[in-house]
Amino acid sequence: MPLNLKTYTEHFTNPLYLESGRILEPYDITYETYGHINEDKSNVVIICHALTGSHHAAGTYEGENKAGWWDGLIGPNKPIDTNKYFVISTNVIASCFGSTGPMSPQYPYNDPYRYKFPVVTIKDMVKAQRILFDRLDIHRVYAIIGGSMGGMQALQFAIHYPNFSEKIIALATTHATQPWAIAFNKIAQESILKDPDFKQGYYDPDFIKEQGLSGMAIGRMAGHISFLSPDSMKEKFGREYKRDDGLYELFGKFQVESYLEYNGYNFTKWFDPLTYLYITKAINIYDLSRGFDSLKEALKKISSELHLISFENDLLFKSFEMKEISDTLKEIGNTNHFYKNIQSNYGHDAFLVELDKFDTYICEILK
Amino acid sequence: MPLNLKTYTEHFTNPLYLESGRILEPYDITYETYGHINEDKSNVVIICHALTGSHHAAGTYEGENKAGWWDGLIGPNKPIDTNKYFVISTNVIASCFGSTGPMSPQYPYNDPYRYKFPVVTIKDMVKAQRILFDRLDIHRVYAIIGGSMGGMQALQFAIHYPNFSEKIIALATTHATQPWAIAFNKIAQESILKDPDFKQGYYDPDFIKEQGLSGMAIGRMAGHISFLSPDSMKEKFGREYKRDDGLYELFGKFQVESYLEYNGYNFTKWFDPLTYLYITKAINIYDLSRGFDSLKEALKKISSELHLISFENDLLFKSFEMKEISDTLKEIGNTNHFYKNIQSNYGHDAFLVELDKFDTYICEILK
Numbered sequence: 040m041p042l043n044l045k046t047y048t049e050h051f052t053n054p055l056y057l058e059s060g061r062i063l064e065p066y067d068i069t070y071e072t073y074g075h076i077n078e079d080k081s082n083v084v085i086i087c088h089a090l091t092g093s094h095h096a097a098g099t100y101e102g103e104n105k106a107g108w109w110d111g112l113i114g115p116n117k118p119i120d121t122n123k124y125f126v127i128s129t130n131v132i133a134s135c136f137g138s139t140g141p142m143s144p145q146y147p148y149n150d151p152y153r154y155k156f157p158v159v160t161i162k163d164m165v166k167a168q169r170i171l172f173d174r175l176d177i178h179r180v181y182a183i184i185g186g187s188m189g190g191m192q193a194l195q196f197a198i199h200y201p202n203f204s205e206k207i208i209a210l211a212t213t214h215a216t217q218p219w220a221i222a223f224n225k226i227a228q229e230s231i232l233k234d235p236d237f238k239q240g241y242y243d244p245d246f247i248k249e250q251g252l253s254g255m256a257i258g259r260m261a262g263h264i265s266f267l268s269p270d271s272m273k274e275k276f277g278r279e280y281k282r283d284d285g286l287y288e289l290f291g292k293f294q295v296e297s298y299l300e301y302n303g304y305n306f307t308k309w310f311d312p313l314t315y316l317y318i319t320k321a322i323n324i325y326d327l328s329r330g331f332d333s334l335k336e337a338l339k340k341i342s343s344e345l346h347l348i349s350f351e352n353d354l355l356f357k358s359f360e361m362k363e364i365s366d367t368l369k370e371i372g373n374t375n376h377f378y379k380n381i382q383s384n385y386g387h388d389a390f391l392v393e394l395d396k397f398d399t400y401i402c403e404i405l406k
Numbered sequence: 407m408p409l410n411l412k413t414y415t416e417h418f419t420n421p422l423y424l425e426s427g428r429i430l431e432p433y434d435i436t437y438e439t440y441g442h443i444n445e446d447k448s449n450v451v452i453i454c455h456a457l458t459g460s461h462h463a464a465g466t467y468e469g470e471n472k473a474g475w476w477d478g479l480i481g482p483n484k485p486i487d488t489n490k491y492f493v494i495s496t497n498v499i500a501s502c503f504g505s506t507g508p509m510s511p512q513y514p515y516n517d518p519y520r521y522k523f524p525v526v527t528i529k530d531m532v533k534a535q536r537i538l539f540d541r542l543d544i545h546r547v548y549a550i551i552g553g554s555m556g557g558m559q560a561l562q563f564a565i566h567y568p569n570f571s572e573k574i575i576a577l578a579t580t581h582a583t584q585p586w587a588i589a590f591n592k593i594a595q596e597s598i599l600k601d602p603d604f605k606q607g608y609y610d611p612d613f614i615k616e617q618g619l620s621g622m623a624i625g626r627m628a629g630h631i632s633f634l635s636p637d638s639m640k641e642k643f644g645r646e647y648k649r650d651d652g653l654y655e656l657f658g659k660f661q662v663e664s665y666l667e668y669n670g671y672n673f674t675k676w677f678d679p680l681t682y683l684y685i686t687k688a689i690n691i692y693d694l695s696r697g698f699d700s701l702k703e704a705l706k707k708i709s710s711e712l713h714l715i716s717f718e719n720d721l722l723f724k725s726f727e728m729k730e731i732s733d734t735l736k737e738i739g740n741t742n743h744f745y746k747n748i749q750s751n752y753g754h755d756a757f758l759v760e761l762d763k764f765d766t767y768i769c770e771i772l773k
Contacts, residue, residue, distance in 0.1 A: 058654070059653075059654035060654075062656075089706065100576075103526070154656065158654045158655070160654075171592075206530055215645060217636065217639070217640060218636075218639040218640060218644065218645065218660065219634075219636045221641065221645075221660050221662050221663060222627075222630075222631045222663070222666060223631065224626055225627060225662070225663045225667075226593065226624060226628050226631070226666075229620070229623075229624050229666075229667070230597060230624050232601075233601075233620040233621070233624065235602055253596070253600040254600070256596075257593060257596050257597045257600065260592060261593050261628055261631075263589075264586065264589045264590065264593070264628075267586075269585075269586045269724060272585040272586050272589065273584060273585060276587065278583070278584070286426075287425070287426035287427075287428075287524075287525045287691075288525070289521065289683065289684070289687055293585065293588050294585075295588050295589050295592070296589070296592045299589060299592050299593075299596075300596070302541075303596075316656065320656055323660065324653055326645065329437070333443050336570065357636060382500075
């Protein structure tokens with residue numbers, strides 16, 4: 040069977056009550072589906088994306104030369120087998136790929152929210168998705184899977200909608216964002232805010248897509264340091280120098296510099312700076328224990344079969360952070376969870392690029 | 407005996423032939439001394455500073471409220487005991503604290519070099535110091551000590567002037583700068599270059615000292631991530647929020663963000679952006695094996711007693727980098743070197759702030 044890739048946008052007019060006490064109203068959620076839903080709707084798998092990801096997790100649109108970000112994992116006969124599962128991947132609120140975000144028009148006006156957009160949390164993102172699934176008449180799913188910020192969403196689902204998913208798989212994530220991850224986000228936020236072309240939030244998005252925004256590029260470069268690891272950098276770049284650049288030229292470049300520049304500036308062509316500020320904010324204030332007396336109390340809510348997968352040498356969400364979740368679950372007598380630390384030198388991005396290290400494991404979990 | 411803190415600047419009119427083939431002429435070197443030189447000049451200890459350090463390593467000038475950067479280590483009855491040793495600490499060329507750098511006037515004009523300043527290397531910095539010591543009629547010293555970029559200088563001394571120092575102590579450094587360290591420098595360089603107040607190198611230094619340079623502040627923030635470690639950040643900041651800032655305010659701050667901001671912006675009041683570009687360039691292209699067939703061949707030149715000190719959890723110069731030096735020395739049969747990895751959670755800055763972890767060891771080495 041083919042992938043059966045489809046994209047939809049659902050519009051909601053009921054207010055979304057946010058964790059902050061503020062309201063988002065109305066709002067849209069854009070999502071993709073792959074495969075076919077079965078009669079008793081027992082084959083639904085939810086995919087949650089990371090900071091700069093989107094609902095476009097698999098397949099290739101006409102005219103596109105790159106497939107969705109987890110295409111290696113999702114598709115016919117792939118680990119998340121679309122011949123068996125009906126997969127839904129939604130774009131989070133506050134993002135810039137169709138769901139309502141800071142550059143969406145602020146109803147009833149046509150001007151974008153910009154700073155008037157409310158701060159949203161990972162819990163809010165999950166709540167909005169839950170409302171979407173209600174609209175789709177899906178009230179229980181087989182599995183929810185996500186890495187990085189997607190893993191945060193998967194864990195929030197596990198705690199706040201304990202009967203919603205049979206299985207939860209969270210990769211390369213944490214129970215609460217730690218100061219080093221916040222520090223990397225800070226570089227990006229500060230760098231965006233201080234770029235004069237950002238115009239204190241009143242930038243022209245078309246101008247930025249065309250000209251780039253160096254502040255966001257620099258922030259993304261800092262991000263890339265946190266996505267890799269010393270080992271993967273050594274292997275990828277070593278001390279190789281860019282051909283034709285002189286070693287003693289002030290602006291001569293090492294390969295690693297050239298890589299950061301290319302990826303940094305390219306990023307500004309397809310991502311929105313205010314979205315970057317709002318989503319990094321959501322990541323920074325993410326803390327599973329908020330609203331509970333402790334992490335232990337929060338984790339007691341979980342009733343799904345829970346799979347925690349960390350990657351050795353992940354600099355952003357260190358493997359011990361996921362082990363802390365597992366250790367806390369053990370303490371409270373949860374016997375329905377499984378923690379696996381994958382040996383990888385790649386760093387945080389392993390969940391996106393080293394699929395062969397965990398794809399069979401995902402297969403086994405879903406079986 | 408008191409510290410006997412003195413500052414001098416020596417002027418050199420002979421050309422300094424640089425590794426790049428270019429010439430620096432004339433040039434100044436600013437340096438401090440502590441203690442008293444003995445009759446046979448056998449008690450000289452050289453201190454080498456790091457990226458943003460200066461010759462001001464110990465003591466407190468009148469009106470100053472902070473002592474030199476290694477004041478805990480250098481002074482009467484301290485590990486580098488100025489009652490016994492005559493200590494010289496020089497400001498490297500390309501720096502901005504008195505020695506000739508990119509903002510020095512380009513002779514015979516009064517305008518600063520700016521981009522006309524030649525790229526200098528760690529080897530050049532060491533060569534300039536060696537010429538200074540010649541001028542001071544010092545032809546052999548007891549010890550050379552430095553951390554981070556100071557350690558690079560100490561190692562370059564060991565290789566290029568093998569008979570110059572009886573003992574060499576290099577801390578928190580490497581044999582060649584690795585891509586992750588280059589990547590952190592890249593953030594700072596790009597961020598400085600893209601700041602409109604940098605005016606593509608033609609900034610007004612007084613304006614920057616007064617108003618700050620956000621590009622350099624952001625770069626310094628990235629630097630601070632590399633100077634700390636997850637453990638020290640967790641201990642220092644945790645997920646503490648700045649008092650009076652609301653969690654759901656877009657610009658509400660975690661303590662770690664507030665720390666980075668304060669240190670980043672404060673830094674621009676006392677450091678020069680072109681110097682930052684030139685010194686990070688020198689660090690990036692530092693490679694002990696340059697000019698030799700291999701690191702092994704380079705290390706064969708060493709005849710001083712060599713002490714290598716790394717810090718566990720140093721993210722910038724990983725402890726295995728110094729172990730590589732030690733392993734290579736073992737391979738070539740060097741029995742006059744000692745490698746010690748200090749247990750510390752602090753990260754790279756341990757060589758500046760956790761003196762109690764290695765001060766007795768320095769004492770023992772110097773005895």
